[in-house]
Amino acid sequence: MAFQGAAPGFTNHNATRWRIPFPIARALALHCVASMLLQLVYPLARALLGRRTRTFCASRHSAAMSTLLIQQPGYAWLRELGLREDNLGVFNGTWAGRGEIVTSYCPSNNEPIARVKQASLEDYEETVQKAKEAWKIWADIPAPKRGEIVRQIGDALRKKLKVLGNLVSLEMGKISIEGVGEVQEYIDICDYAVGLSRMFGGPMLPSERSGHALIEQWNPLGLVGIITAFNFPVAVYGWNNALALVCGNCCLWKGAPTTPLTSVAVTQIIAKVLEDNKLPGAICSLTCAGADVGAAMSKDERLDLLSFTGSTNVGNQVAVDIQKRFGRKLLELGGNNAIIVFDDADLNMVVPSVLFAAVGTAGQRCTTTRRLLLHESVHDEVVTRLTKAYKQIRVGDPLESNTLYGPLHTKQSVDMYLAAVGQAKQQGGNVVCGGKVINRPGNYVEPTIVTGLAHNAAIVHTETFAPILYVLKFKSEEEAFAWNNEVKQGLSSSIFTKDVGRMFRWMGPKGSDCGIVNVNIPTSGAEIGGAFGGEKHTGGGRESGSDAWKHYMRRSTCTINYSKELPLAQGIKFE
Template sequence: MGVFPGGFCMPAGIPPISRWHPRTINPGAPVPVAWWGQSHLSRKDTPMTDPLDVSALLTKVPTGLLIGDTWRDSSDGSTYTVDNPATGQTIATLASATSDDALAALDAACEVQSSWARTPARERSEILRRAFDLINERAEEFATLMTLEMGKPIAEARGEVTYGNEFMRWFSEEAVRTYGRHGQTPEGTHRMLTVRKPVGPCLLITPWNFPLAMATRKVAPAIAAGCTMVLKPARLTPLTAQYFAQTMLDAGLPAGVLNVVSGASASAISNPIMEDDRLRKVSFTGSTPVGKQLLKKAADKVLRTSMELGGNAPFIIFEDADLDLAVEGAMGAKMRNIGEACTAANRFLVHDSIAQDFSRRLAERFNQLTLGNGLDDGVTVGPLVEAKARENVAKLVDDAVTEGATVLTGGTAGEGEGYFYQPTVLVDVAPGARILTEEIFGPVAPIITFTTEEEAIQLANDTEYGLASYLFTRDYARMFRISDQLEFGLLGFNSGVISNAAAPFGGVKQSGIGREGGTEGIDEYTQLQYIGIRDPYTDR
């Protein structure tokens, strides 16, 4: 397999941008904007153009394993394929890492850890800033890659480029701010000095749903802190991470600081690395069951861990809420990324007095959405990432309907090629239905009602997860009362999109450990050392 262009294949007869006919629920309806919030839409400093020629773009993306300074083939020559979920067709063939390759990547990271840790913070900062500028220059290429391999509409992919790149800028600024402190012991015999040092080689495991943002959110703070790393992107969407790694090299990142190994078998990569005594940290974003397995393995080596796991976000709407704002927020919290987000609104808890009006309005908005290939004009809802994902969504909806739920709109899979599912609104959902307890990861909004504030809080907290939550009300006193009682790491108040590089992102309960982003993000990649210095001015 060739390490660069030779690994990619475009099906015969497919034009550079496929003009596959979009599925439109309501052809005459207006097209909504991308749901990233105003701060995440394309900015003047981020050049955005029409989707690029796919064949030409794919020749720029490395298809090998990045180990040290070389993009190489797998040690046994094995490969795996990447498919376009809008068509089901193969778009690339990549090297599939073996356990030997995984350990070679760790070797490369360990070899340069000491020298990288001693690199001045300003140099690390400037590398991140150069990478930020390069990603801006290549924004349309990154957006097109994400749409190709993951399926999201190109407008949303552009939004992810802007959002994901903010972690590069944020941590380029934070790199020079890993402060310790100085003080004197209470009895006056010693001076106390604390310093933050890089934790050491890290294993970073990213999910398929945000191929760029989840990579930048882990890689940027690791670089800023002075850590080397092995990045394992998801099997379904590795192309964006491959191109990101090449961009980091182009920005001047020294060889070995970032190594990238992906493959058909996740365990073949993660197991040998986590069993190696040289690894000092693992950061994982993905499902709670997989996170639990990794935590058990990490316990054997007492590894530092960051876990961003599953969610079951409640979207609470009180009777005094601005319904127009609530519907707009619901569109962002539910339909962003086709509902395939750990922060996606999973349960809509609506006050009984406004539930009918809200449900009708939300169904009308869902009816205005257009399904199709994310590279086509006017498409606002792309495919789910694979057939298994669509099957899971369909089973959850069918189960809810069997137990008495009513479908206001949608409720069926899309027709033809690709893994599409119609945007769906469900009402009269039975308590305890699977769709209320499991992550949907699809464009489905189940609505249940409440009558009192206490009931809303009880329903919201009735889950083992605790990542995102949303609250819509005009009453600020109510907001503070409820936020004190909600068991979630994130709360969006009158907002359906709350993620920001400057804010700490993470959950409680079974939704994870640690925080990413914000001033807290770099601390996850450092360890604190205390130095006790005998005070020269004391005779005690």
């Protein structure tokens, strides 16, 4: 097999959430699919496009004495982002940190990159107080002028696009084009939010009473907490941050504990924009921290909205904590996404699409395709072609331009991958491709295809954040639609067909129950213009485009009497 130490590899992009569905930018998705198509058509060309992910984990100060990558000449570019050997992980107008020191590790070789001093609960308390004070200034700034600040943030990110994208690749593990694409997505949502700053608001409604007007007024919430995951350490924060800012809110960000350098670098870029405009830095605050601060955020009534991106299990506890205080929440949780391939599908589109969605980012997107439902008439052909494509995947360093597939994020992820493969075998699955750890430094595993499982097998209904694809065989449209909907999550879904009627049935009330419903494209690759999110155990939240901005504001119905009369309800009159 081609999955040995020096063998070539594959990885992919998306926003998904973080968002791809993150989704990454549409252009990046098109680039990936086009490249894979070329590789299928021309076997002598480069192996199918995908994405690679580096894993990096945080550890205790016991690893602090190791030689750091940032000290090596080849990684001097990290200093362009203001990073040093030791970094402070709290920002509320000034940089601080009184908590644990963690070391960021590169997942492709498990070497330490740099260290970050996290927030203590005391740091968190101080940061919340400063952010609430900063809101008093920020909320008074007209929305279009807030949009101008967001425009400047987008421009500042553009200037650091390449180097910040490389940091994402180094710390999270994505290939460089994907890391750059993720930063570009933050830039794109800034551009989107700038326009939105002159457009959002409510209507004036007709009143049934003469001389009266009804106005729907939208106002900022106040302080928005944002907790993001490792797989999209820039884009998902950007989706929330840009919209929250133009809506008049301050932001308090807790990034993933395993990607603190990215959180620090992004915040430094934003802080400079705020400073240049003589605005309080606490408008965009940061607390690099662990579960203690995350739990505090979910229970803190001073956070007017908490946007949480992460696992369904943790999201469930977050939801309970927020509900106990009757708070607002925006949850972007897991996805057990399916592609359904009918007998009339164009298989030349199917194979690269499945490969792109199942193996990209080493299967660590929330929109990753985990289930492939094949009509019985095309099952064997698709499995054969897909297996051949998998064996062309190249493995390598995410920062090298020819790398297309990389490692899982942590060693623990490798253990979960192996456990899932073992369970699939025990439950009747046949591993036709992959299933093993790749013999090389880092957290690399083989992209895996499993056939022969029942549609309701326990492992099929379990989201494993790894490149494992479960292939199922169906007989009818009704059966396929039912299987798509029978899992607990409801994030992304897709069918491949030429039947126009089937397309509309799929999008209709008896079709897919997911938040993202695609036709003839993969489950990943969402665009910022559409609302991103899912149903059921995915959390029900919506981020990015469409009317997602409404999550970040409160609505009031205002009645104005401009007449000289006072008509009362039910025609009551006081003499």
